[in-house]
Amino acid sequence: MRSLQVLVIEDNYTDSLLMEADLTAMGHSVCGIADNMKDALGIYLEKDPDIILIDIMLHGKKEGIAIAEKISSSSQKKQPFIFITSLMDRPTFDQAKATFPISYLTKPFNKLELEYAIELALQNKQQHNTSASDSYAAETFFIKKGNHLIKVPIMSVFYIEVEGKFSNIFCERGKFLIELPLKEVMERLQGFMFVRISRNCIVNLKEVKEIDLTEDVIILQNNTRIYMTRRYKADFLEQFKPLK
Template sequence: MKGVKIMIIEDDRHDAGLLEDMLLDHGYEVGGIANSLQEALRLFHAIEPDLVIIDIFLHGKKDGITFAEQISEEEDSRKPFIFLTSAADRNTFEAAKLTAPFSYLLKPFNELELQYAIELAIEKFAGAPAGVFAMEEKHTIMLQDIFFIKRGNVLAKIALDDIQYIEVEGKYSKIVCNKEKYLVQQPLKLILGRLPAIRFVRVHRNYIVNIREVAKVNLIDNEIVLEDGRTVLFSRRYFDDFMRAFDILR
């Protein structure tokens, strides 16, 4: 599991360093720091962050707002962003509000305020109810090809490409990846409904499989053998759906 990749736009070197340290301490990945509009636009398209924290004023101009407007123009390039500023006047707030920021932070702020702002921004961008991460430590939010999951005080992400299979474990579902496993407090049926059907198929009442991970099928033992040698049971009830999806992928 990787930390959420965050890009910082901040022209004050000291403030940028403090913010970077806070993010790293909480398990986030800092994809890069930009201190001007031009550099920010170049870096944004180069690193494709999961979230951007934007200082409204860059070298005395409201270039942070200009940046937010530009990345919001195209649907494919939109990302959640948080405005950061020391300006508490109403005019600045109203100008920033027109870009529909996903959260807003006033300097100085503490680590807890930063954490809440990040969680709220991702929830809002995904269209999830506010406070989802606070309600369930093992709740997930899905955006494009990524599951965002909260574990303790860390908000991290699981790429769909890394998932081998998902199985029922009591009242939880266990997401099994190449190197790690994660328990989420959501039923298998709900998770399946959020996954792309062409890639993930239910093969048993207790299992969903990433068909890209399938190496072969053992019809005698009702087993699906994955690329790393792990096996997952399948049932005849779901076998036809599995084979149709597998044919489409090939």
């Protein structure tokens, strides 16, 4: 496991020194020790620790939970934290759980318990970052245009029309021609609300404003009119389950 920067929030001087010694023995560095919210948040924002150890009770109050809430609601960065406490009552645990800690250690705990908790925290953080990255990539097209990559959120696409081995993507940012057949585009769009309306065209269902059943025309939110073919008409209309 790589070396981590750890912030310790603890009001018991002896306990904080013991944790610092254990963390150092594990190969980690303590980037700061605080015993109140102001100092803790200051170190957190300045040092950007990899993980935070928080004692629930600080100077006779459950200020550790309030600090965790501040960290959890931070819009700038979120780091995993572990609660440490001598309290074992259910109400305290439920309060702590609501802030989504990565672990909960009750005092006294040994070095091995702390080491395992930190390893799990790091693993969960890495898995979360990977999942977020995969999710972001799955919901976005990056389309090459000249020497630029243009970000196009998939749900901003109005419709896609094929031209041979190329596909035209019509979206809020304009029109983009990509060298990808419609079949492969459809594979990228699995799980999104796109439906085929002709052999060469798929449309984003959320962009449909009106359907002209006489002319077989789909009218989008931006008033673009697209023709659907009879072969795909029934399947397309089934998506809306129209009231009669």
